[in-house]
Amino acid sequence: MEEAIVTGLAYAGAGLACTGMGGAAVGVGHVVGNYLAGALRNPSAAAGQTATMFIGIAFAEALGIFSFLVALLLMFAV
């Protein structure tokens, strides 16, 4: 019984941890949106900043990955 409660709560926690991915989605969208806005204002400078955009995406996405990791740990390691 107690084990079932722990498992259930762990699964609930895993589901809650996945909400963090929404934050990562917002972050990535923000980075790309701003890149696009800047690129439309000054298309000649856009090509040089594509790599920077991807680095920014990667950093924003890293935090979503942590929430994913927390979810995995709750599901399989707790």
Added chain:
Amino acid sequence: MADEKAEGGLVFHPMDQFIVKPLFGDGAVAWYTPTNVTFWLALSVLAVVLILVVLPRGRAVVPTRGQSIAELAYGFIYKMVEDVAGKDGVKYFPYIMTLFMFIVCANFLGLLPGAFTTTSHIAVTAVMGFGVFFAVTILGFVLHGISFLKLFWISAAPLPLRPILALIEIISYFVRPVSHSIRLAGNMMAGHAVIKVFAAFAAVTLISPLSIGAITAIYALEVLVAFIQAYVFTILTCVYLRDALHPHH
């Protein structure tokens, strides 16, 4: 999760595609056993050889199509290393090219139906992620000695803030290999698992057209992700390499 049977006869086995099996017979998997991991890793070696050795064998001044692929890949990564890591990062270009070509080939081979995706395994990506982390850290200390630690001491910030920033920088530095490796494995695993989940829905006649359409769409996205994740892994390696080569920003 994997062997739970959903209601209504739907059978979800999204994680079964990641099981490691011995290639010959059904024994236990020891560290030296040739497994499906071995098979698909060997295929990615063959793919790299095909792209970078067999296709450009003509050495023509005016390249053929196959030769252009190899030269574009070479130029793409070479330029990335040069732009991001700087001129003195160019001598580490073969290592970065190795990582990029392996990840790209493994990702695309994993998209073949029925394939085993080696890069979806955290053990695989962690070897590369931590390998990059240790290589870059050791390189930083070898090149700059103890002054490599100035990477964490941001002299541009006001003095009272510096210890806090240093703490944040140190944490983010040690988190790097984790995010670096789990990003790749997580993207690959999630994409393939989602395809499998949609494939299970295809068993229901009513929603099977929707399911097949969704599989197609996700597959197209995965093709994109396969390349972008290889690109991101490589460019982050270049960024970490730049920190090791020029820690004073």
Added chain:
Amino acid sequence: MATETDTHGAVSACVDSHGGAVGMPQLCGDWMGNQVFWLVITLVVIYFILSRVALPRIASVLAERQGTITNDIAAAEELKQKAEEAEAAYNKALADARAEASKIVAEAKAEIQADLDAATQKADAEIAAKAAESAKAIAAIQASAMESIEAVAKDTTGEIVGVLGGKADAKAITAAVTAEMKG
């Protein structure tokens, strides 16, 4: 997937008796050593293939292409320079020819002018000589006419004086006629 392992039961803690995955296969510790081992071999093999064979070859092809392009551009530059030189030479030849032609024209003009001048001078001289001769002839004719007139006038005067009954003194008549003629 992997249902053929049914009869053998679970060979690993991560696979259930039906061959399905227990938990995440990615987190199964039993398999990690195997993956790491083969991955390291793979990466080392790829690294040696790339650094020993593939990358130097591609780099040499790219360098060769760069060299070819540079050479071609240099050759094109050289040809362009040659073309420019040829054009300059052509322009110079053209200018020389023009100058020569205008020189010849000027010479011919000068020659013609000289001839013309000489001819004009000669003609002028001839005209002048003719005019002088004519003037002389006219003067001679005039003189002879004058003499004739004097003689006629003397004769006529002598006759008139004789008719009028006077004795014509030849000397007086001559003096009178001469005086009249001069007046």
